[in-house]
Amino acid sequence: MKKLLVVFALLTAPALGWANEGACGQVAKCDPVKVDLNDKPSLQRGARLFMNYCLSCHSASYMRYNRLGQDLGISEELVEKNLLFATDKVGDLMSAVMPKADARAWFGTAPPDLTLEARARGPEWIYTYLRSFYRDDKSPSGWNNTVFPNVAMPHVLYEWQGSQRAVFKKNDKGMAHFEKFEVEKPGTMPPKEFDQSMRDLTNFMVYLAEPAKLERYKIGVYVIIFLAVFFVLAYLLKKEYWKDIH
Ligand code: HEC
Numbered sequence: 318m319k320k321l322l323v324v325f326a327l328l329t330a331p332a333l334g335w336a337n338e339g340a341c342g343q344v345a346k347c348d349p350v351k352v353d354l355n356d357k358p359s360l361q362r363g364a365r366l367f368m369n370y371c372l373s374c375h376s377a378s379y380m381r382y383n384r385l386g387q388d389l390g391i392s393e394e395l396v397e398k399n400l401l402f403a404t405d406k407v408g409d410l411m412s413a414v415m416p417k418a419d420a421r422a423w424f425g426t427a428p429p430d431l432t433l434e435a436r437a438r439g440p441e442w443i444y445t446y447l448r449s450f451y452r453d454d455k456s457p458s459g460w461n462n463t464v465f466p467n468v469a470m471p472h473v474l475y476e477w478q479g480s481q482r483a484v485f486k487k488n489d490k491g492m493a494h495f496e497k498f499e500v501e502k503p504g505t506m507p508p509k510e511f512d513q514s515m516r517d518l519t520n521f522m523v524y525l526a527e528p529a530k531l532e533r534y535k536i537g538v539y540v541i542i543f544l545a546v547f548f549v550l551a552y553l554l555k556k557e558y559w560k561d562i563h
Pocket residue numbers: 366367370371372373374375424426427428429431434438443446467468469470471473474518
């Protein structure tokens with residue numbers, strides 16, 4: 318019986334969501350982030366951030382506004398009022414405001430589509446990336462990033478986070494390793510609040526990369542309840558069958 322319980326626990330563990338780790342390159346480490354697709358308010362805040370501050374340059378062109386509204390429990394009316402900055406139709410795909418050619422001319426590279434970004438890079442990477450912009454006078458935009466060296470994206474949320482400088486240290490092989498950030502100018506948001514907002518944004522991007530996950534979570538819970546009930550019944554039945562044979 319004990320053995321069976323252990324097997325059962327091991328089998329269901331992946332369904333309960335063990336976090337996967339993302340790689341953050343050689344220079345810096347990824348920070349852990351709590352992704353929770355059941356946290357609707359967090360997803361809604363993340364969606365709002367994304368529409369306001371990212372969609373000007375990036376598309377999420379595999380997603381439609383009305384699907385997003387349905388999934389996140391936002392009425393079509395509220396979607397129209399609060400989320401439609403780039404278009405006027407709720408059935409539209411989420412395309413960037415800025416034409417690709419302009420973006421290429423300004424940044425030297427077109428901002429990539431972000432629909433599947435969370436699957437490509439992992440949530441830890443995104444969460445760390447969003448909080449790791451630092452001042453660099455040698456870069457064209459004036460910004461650099463510890464997990465994406467020489468990134469062409471400016472620090473679009475610098476007013477909230479403020480500006481920071483990165484301290485690097487050479488290891489014995491002469492390679493620069495990121496050590497820590499030093500605040501240069503505090504932003505309008507306390508650091509904890511900024512981290513919280515970036516967690517919401519990351520959470521939203523995980524949903525964006527795999528909207529069906531929400532549905533799977535729900536089904537998964539029922540499957541586990543069913544298995545648990547079935548397990549008890551099967552065990553009782555086995556006892557019944559074997560009780561006379563000893
Ligand atoms: C002013 C335009 C602009 C805005 C606004 C902007 N980005 Fe970017 N972003 C870029 C550009 C350009 C790149 C490509 C960087 C490169 O390849 O060097 C980029 C790259 C990225 C990447 C890395 C993509 C990869 O290669 O894996 C992520 C993630 C990202 N942006 C997220 C965001 C998020 C989230 C927001 C909203 C808070 C945002 N961006 C807002 C211009 C922008």
